[in-house]
Amino acid sequence: MRRAPAYGLMAAGLTLAACGPMPVEQAERQCYAQYAPKAPLTGEAGMGVTNEGFRSQMKVEVNLGVTAHGDPSKAYNACVYRKSGRMPTRPLYSY
Known part of the structure; x- marks a missing residue:
């Protein structure tokens, strides 16, 4: 019966370890995916005339790429620091 407190402490330790900072390289990868240039x-567009008359076709894909207000590089740096507790080793635009 004395094992129960030991297992509880081990589970609590593993839970707290999962909340700790991650390696800076992993944080850089995750933050780059979030703040990378889009x-x-x-x-x-297409236009033409066929036997059936005038035809037009248009396809537009819009991706504004706005994931952060302000400077994406500052947001990337803050993201890496928040996740790893360290500043990035590579700037955002070096990838």
């Missing part, structure tokens, strides 16, 4: 606006 693809620009794209689109396609």
Whole structure:
């Protein structure tokens, strides 16, 4: 019966370890995925005349890439610091 407190302490220790800071490299990867520059606006357009008359076709994909207000590099640095407790070893735009 004395094992129960030991197992409880071990479970509590593992739970607290999961809340601790992660390695800075892992934090950089996660934050880069969140704050990386996004693809620009794209689109396609087509017009033509067929036997059935005038035809037009348009396709537009909009990705504004706004994930942070202000400077994405500062948001990336803050994200890495928040997750790992250390400043990034690589800046956002070096990937």
